[in-house]
Amino acid sequence: MDRFYLNNAGLYRTLVDALDASMPAPHFSRHKASPPTEEIVTEQPNEDMVVGVRIRPMLENDLTAGFPRAVHPRARGVDGPRNVDLHDLYNHPRGRPVLKSSTHQSDRLFDSEATTEEIYTELVADLVSFAQHGGIGTLFAYGQTGSGKTFTVSQLQRLAATALLDDAALTQRKIHITIFDLAGNAAFDLLNSREPFPVLEDSSGTTQLAGAVEHRVSTEDEMLHLISEAAEYRRTAPTLKNDVSSRSHSICRIRIESSSDTEDGLLYLVDLAGSEAARDVAQHGADRMRETKEINMSLSVLKDCIRGKAEADDARARGPDQKGNKIHVPIRRSMLTRVLKHMFDPQASRACKTVVIACVNPSLADVGPSKNTLRYAEMLRVPVPTSAR
Numbered sequence: 001m002d003r004f005y006l007n008n009a010g011l012y013r014t015l016v017d018a019l020d021a022s023m024p025a026p027h028f029s030r031h032k033a034s035p036p037t038e039e040i041v042t043e044q045p046n047e048d049m050v051v052g053v054r055i056r057p058m059l060e061n062d063l064t065a066g067f068p069r070a071v072h073p074r075a076r077g078v079d080g081p082r083n084v085d086l087h088d089l090y091n092h093p094r095g096r097p098v099l100k101s102s103t104h105q106s107d108r109l110f111d112s113e114a115t116t117e118e119i120y121t122e123l124v125a126d127l128v129s130f131a132q133h134g135g136i137g138t139l140f141a142y143g144q145t146g147s148g149k150t151f152t153v154s155q156l157q158r159l160a161a162t163a164l165l166d167d168a169a170l171t172q173r174k175i176h177i178t179i180f181d182l183a184g185n186a187a188f189d190l191l192n193s194r195e196p197f198p199v200l201e202d203s204s205g206t207t208q209l210a211g212a213v214e215h216r217v218s219t220e221d222e223m224l225h226l227i228s229e230a231a232e233y234r235r236t237a238p239t240l241k242n243d244v245s246s247r248s249h250s251i252c253r254i255r256i257e258s259s260s261d262t263e264d265g266l267l268y269l270v271d272l273a274g275s276e277a278a279r280d281v282a283q284h285g286a287d288r289m290r291e292t293k294e295i296n297m298s299l300s301v302l303k304d305c306i307r308g309k310a311e312a313d314d315a316r317a318r319g320p321d322q323k324g325n326k327i328h329v330p331i332r333r334s335m336l337t338r339v340l341k342h343m344f345d346p347q348a349s350r351a352c353k354t355v356v357i358a359c360v361n362p363s364l365a366d367v368g369p370s371k372n373t374l375r376y377a378e379m380l381r382v383p384v385p386t387s388a389r
C-alpha cells in the first residue's frame with residue numbers, strides 16, 4: 001500500500017488541491033443517541049465527556065519518504081474548526097486512482113502546531129480542578145501506534161504535577177501517586193520495578209489495586225521524578241511505525257486527599273496501548289498477534305462502556321420511562337474497564353468528567369488507521385438533552 005501511495009503522490013496532491021475546501025465532505029454516519037420521544041428535546045455536546053483530536057506534525061521519516069499529508073482541519077466558517085477532513089486514495093480497477101474524502105467530528109481540534117500546553121489549558125486544567133474539588137477526572141489518549149499518545153500524556157502528566165503542587169491551597173492537602181501498566185489480564189506497578197499485583201473487587205463492588213504502591217508526594221520535583229521512573233518501566237516493543245511502541249495501557253492515578261469529610265479527588269491520566277494494524281505485527285509472530293488482539297478487544301470494550309454509560313445517562317435525563325437502567329455496560333469484559341469501573345457504572349454516585357484525546361498521524365501512509373481513530377472518536381460523542389417541555 002505504501003508503494004501505491006508513493007507512486008501516486010503527485011496525482012494525490014493534484015486531486016486534493018482541486019477540492020473545494022469550503023464544501024463539506026461526506027462524513028461517516030455517527031451513531032445517534034436514542035430516538036426522539038414525544039417531548040421536544042434539544043441536544044448539546046456532553047460537557048462531562050469531551051472528545052478532542054490532536055493531529056501530530058509530519059515527522060522527518062514521513063517527509064523524506066515522500067508521503068503527502070492526508071489529514072487536515074476543516075476550513076473555518078463551514079462546519080467550524082472542530083472537524084477534520086481526511087483524504088484517502090483508492091486504486092480504481094478500470095482507470096486512474098480516485099480520491100475518497102470524509103469529514104469527522106470532534107469537540108475540539110488541535111492541529112500540528114498546537115502545543116501540549118494549549119491542550120492542557122483547554123481540556124485538562126478543568127479535570128485537575130475537578131479532582132481538586134473531590135470529583136473523578138479521567139483523561140485518555142487513544143490512537144494508532146506512533147500517533148503521539150505517549151508524547152501527549154507524558155507532557156500532560158508533568159503539567160498536571162506542576163499545577164497540583166504549585167497550588168498553595170493544596171500544599172496543605174496530601175497528594176498520592178500510583179502509576180501502573182495493564183497488559184492483557186495482568187497489572188504491573190511501574191513505581192515498584194514493574195512488580196505484578198492483583199486487581200480485586202471488595203465486598204461493595206469497588207475495584208481495589210491490591211498491592212500497588214501509592215507514593216505520597218510533597219513537591220513537584222518528587223512527582224516529576226516518579227513520572228520519569230515509571231516511563232522507564234513501561235512495556236514497549238518495536239512496531240513498523242514506532243521503535244518504542246507501548247504495548248500496554250499505562251495509568252497514572254493521582255489521589256488528592258480531601259480536607260473535609262467528602263471523598264478524595266482522583267485524577268487518572270491514561271496512555272492507551274497503540275491500536276496496531278495486523279500487518280504491523282504479522283512479522284512478529286503469534287505472541288504479538290495475540291497481544292494486539294487483546295489490545296484491540298480492550299479498546300473496543302472501552303468504547304462500548306463509554307457509549308453505554310453515556311446512553312444510560314442520556315435515557316435517564318430524557319425521562320423516567322426511558323430504558324436507562326436496562327442499557328448494558330460491559331465493564332467486566334476487560335481489565336481496563338474493571339480498573340476504571342467508577343466511570344462506567346450506571347449506579348455509581350460519584351461525579352466524573354472524562355476527556356479523550358484521539359491522536360492521529362497526518363501522513364497518507366497511515367490514512368487507514370487515522371480514519372479508524374477518527375471514527376472511534378466520533379462514536380464516543382453522545383450528545384445530551386438540554387431541555388424538555
Ligand SMILES: Nc1ncnc2c1ncn2[C@@H]1O[C@H](COP(=O)(O)OP(=O)(O)OP(=O)(O)O)[C@@H](O)[C@H]1O
Binds near residue numbers: 059
Ligand atoms: N506533537 C508532536 N510534536 C513533535 N513530535 C511528536 C508529536 N507527537 C508525537 N511526536 C513524535 O512521534 C513519535 C511517536 O510518538 P509516541 O511515541 O508518543 O506515539 P504513541 O502514539 O505513543 O505510539 P505507541 O502507541 O506505539 O506507543 C515520537 O518520536 C514522538 O516524539
